[in-house]
Amino acid sequence: xxxxxxxxxxxxxxxxxxxxxxxxxxxxxxxxxxxxxxxxxxxxxxxxxxxxxxxxxxxxxxxxxxxxxxxxxxxxxxxxxxxxxxxxxxxxxxxxxxxxxxxxxxxxxxxxxxx
Amino acid sequence: xxxxxxxxxxxxxxxxxxxxxxxxxxxxxxxxxxxxxxxxxxxxxxxxxxxxxxxxxxxxxxxxxxxxxxxxxxxxxxxxxxxxxxxxxxxxxxxxxxxxxxxxxxxxxxxxxx
Numbered sequence: 001x002x003x004x005x006x007x008x009x010x011x012x013x014x015x016x017x018x019x020x021x022x023x024x025x026x027x028x029x030x031x032x033x034x035x036x037x038x039x040x041x042x043x044x045x046x047x048x049x050x051x052x053x054x055x056x057x058x059x060x061x062x063x064x065x066x067x068x069x070x071x072x073x074x075x076x077x078x079x080x081x082x083x084x085x086x087x088x089x090x091x092x093x094x095x096x097x098x099x100x101x102x103x104x105x106x107x108x109x110x111x112x113x114x115x
Numbered sequence: 116x117x118x119x120x121x122x123x124x125x126x127x128x129x130x131x132x133x134x135x136x137x138x139x140x141x142x143x144x145x146x147x148x149x150x151x152x153x154x155x156x157x158x159x160x161x162x163x164x165x166x167x168x169x170x171x172x173x174x175x176x177x178x179x180x181x182x183x184x185x186x187x188x189x190x191x192x193x194x195x196x197x198x199x200x201x202x203x204x205x206x207x208x209x210x211x212x213x214x215x216x217x218x219x220x221x222x223x224x225x226x227x228x229x
Contacts, residue, residue, distance in 0.1 A: 004157075033217065042205060043158075045222040088157055090218075101165060102148055102173055105157030105216060 002027045004091050006106035014114055016078055018068040021109045024070040032072045033080035033103065034063050036085045043088065047074075079113045086110045118142065121206050127228045128193070128200065130147035136191045136224045138206030144228040145209075151175060161204075164189055171203035182224065193226065201228045 003009040003026040013019055030051055039059070047056045049065035050074060056063050060083065062075045072089055078105040116183035121138045128134045138147065146165045160173030164183040167226040178197025183189055191209075193200045 036221075045217050045219065048217050076168045090158075101146065101163050101171065102160040103149075103158070105150075105159070107155070107157045110155075 002029075002091060002093060002104045004089060004104050004106040006087075006089055006109050008109060009107055010110045011105070012114065013076075013079055013113045015080055018078065019076050019086055020072075021076075021089075021111075023074070023106055025070050025072075025089075025091045025104075027091075027093055028070075029091045029093045030067050031063050033090045033092070034074055035088045035090065037088065056108050061069040074108075076111075081113050081115055084111055084113045094113070100105070117221060119208055120151060121204075121221040121224050124222065126224055126225060128228050130131075130228065131195045133192055133194050134226070136193070136204055136206075136226070138189045138191065139187055140189075140208045140221075141187060142208060143186070144219075145186070148207040148209075149173075149179070149189070149191045150205045150207065151183065152180070152223075153204060158161065158205060159188065176208060199228075200226055202226060216223060 005042045009054045030079045032049045034046040036046050037043050040084050047063040051068040054065045065072045086108045088105050090105045092103055122137045131225045148163040149161040149215050159175050161183040162204050164170035167183055169184050170181050170210050180192045204224045207218040209218045
C-alpha cells in the first residue's frame with residue numbers, strides 16, 4: 001500500500017524566512033504533484049514533477065523530486081503572508097507499474113506566515 | 116470558460132437519505148475522479164472512471180455509487196450505507212494519455228449530515 005508522509009504537518013513562520021516542506025512516499029513513482037488549498041476552497045495545482053532530479057520554480061516556491069530517495073521538497077524563499085495555505089503533495093503510481101489510478105495524498109502541511 | 120463544476124456547493128442530508136453530488140467538466144478529459152476530504156486530512160479516492168460506462172472503486176468506495184453515462188458527467192451518490200458522510204467532496208478530471216497530465220479539481224461540495 002502506498003503511503004505518503006508530509007512533514008511538518010503544521011508550520012508557523014515569519015515573513016522573510018526560508019523553509020522546506022518534505023514529502024516522503026513508500027512506493028516507486030516518477031510523478032509527484034504539489035497542490036495548494038486555501039481554507040474552504042478547492043485544490044490549486046502548483047507543480048508536476050515527472051522525473052528524477054526535476055526542479056520547478058514559481059515565484060517564491062521551488063519544488064524538487066528525488067525518486068531514488070522517494071522524496072520531494074517544497075522550498076519557500078523569503079515567505080510572504082499570501083503564501084499562507086495548506087500544501088499537499090500527491091503521488092501517482094500509474095506509470096510506475098502501480099496499476100491503480102488516482103492520486104495518493106499526504107495529510108497536508110498547514111502553513112501560517114506571520115507578518 | 117473551460118473547467119469543472121460541482122453542485123451544490125453545500126448539501127445537508129438527513130440520516131437514512133441518499134443524496135447525489137453533481138460533477139460536470141467541459142475540458143474534454145477522459146478520466147474523472149471523486150475524492151473525500153475530512154478536516155485536517157488529505158484527500159482519499161472514492162471512485163474513478165477512465166472512460167464512459169466504466170468506473171473503478173478507489174480506497175474508500177463503501178457506501179458510495181457512481182455512474183459515467185456521458186464523458187462530461189460523473190455524479191456521485193452518497194447512500195445511507197455510508198455511516199459517516201459528513202465531509203468535503205472534490206471531483207477531479209484529467210486526460211489519460213500524455214506524460215504531462217495534471218488532475219484539475221472542481222470547487223467542491225460540502226456535505227453535512229443532520
